[in-house]
Amino acid sequence: MSVEIINRAEWGARPWQGTPYSVALSERRSFFVHYHGDPPAHSTGKAVPRDVERIHLGNGWSGVGYNFMVDQNGAVYEGRGWGLVGAHCPGHNRTGIGVYVAIGGSQKPSDAALRSVRDLYDEACRRTARTLAKRGHKDGYATACPGGPLYAWVKAGMPAKGTPPGKGKPEAKVVDLSRLISAARQDPPKPGTPVSYDGARTVEKALAAEGLLAARYVDGHFGSQTVAAYRRWQQRCGYSGAAADGIPGIASLRSLGRAHGFTVTP
Numbered sequence: 001m002s003v004e005i006i007n008r009a010e011w012g013a014r015p016w017q018g019t020p021y022s023v024a025l026s027e028r029r030s031f032f033v034h035y036h037g038d039p040p041a042h043s044t045g046k047a048v049p050r051d052v053e054r055i056h057l058g059n060g061w062s063g064v065g066y067n068f069m070v071d072q073n074g075a076v077y078e079g080r081g082w083g084l085v086g087a088h089c090p091g092h093n094r095t096g097i098g099v100y101v102a103i104g105g106s107q108k109p110s111d112a113a114l115r116s117v118r119d120l121y122d123e124a125c126r127r128t129a130r131t132l133a134k135r136g137h138k139d140g141y142a143t144a145c146p147g148g149p150l151y152a153w154v155k156a157g158m159p160a161k162g163t164p165p166g167k168g169k170p171e172a173k174v175v176d177l178s179r180l181i182s183a184a185r186q187d188p189p190k191p192g193t194p195v196s197y198d199g200a201r202t203v204e205k206a207l208a209a210e211g212l213l214a215a216r217y218v219d220g221h222f223g224s225q226t227v228a229a230y231r232r233w234q235q236r237c238g239y240s241g242a243a244a245d246g247i248p249g250i251a252s253l254r255s256l257g258r259a260h261g262f263t264v265t266p
């Protein structure tokens, strides 16, 4: 099972300013982990890739220099992806896949973020049919990046807690976003209309585990209490105003699923 990646269109990337060069997977040899340096302005949500993009465009680059970015909820955002040359570590931008974690200073990466970086590493090895070298930025260039906690984790072999995709735990749960949205919009239900949906129960359980929803509302009915709880989740992901309306969207729902063992289909 592959890693769920929020693509450039989904997070609202700006067009490339000059197209980055392509590179074949067969040229990849290493996997570089990065952090932000100073603590970043945002550690969760779409603001993470947007901030990186703004900074990298300011450097005069084509756009985001990393291949992927991971936030503290474990959401993965596409930068240069699998097939473009990066701008993250001089001398290693063709052969190295660069992954950024949205922490800085002495901030510690969350278990969800580490799980996602490890999943990306495993996916990179699968795609390249090769065991890629595990590197911190400082292994290829004189820099403090990726900072103490992340670098120690890389050197320890990138151990990750939680369930690798498709393995262990109960069964991999799949939540159908469009069914979830229609369930959320049927409150109060029309008489005789079945609104209970198992995917809603999965999401409610996750919201309860986050401390955002009382257990008595975990009932498979995405009602007003669940909508209010989901709004709090969206706010935690960095959304505000009309973007935090309590009706699930793909990016925030994938963040929740990443942390609680379910996947999302549009």
Ligand SMILES: [Zn+2]
Pocket (backbone or CB within 6 Å): 033, 034, 035, 088, 137, 143, 145, 146
């Ligand atoms: Zn770096």
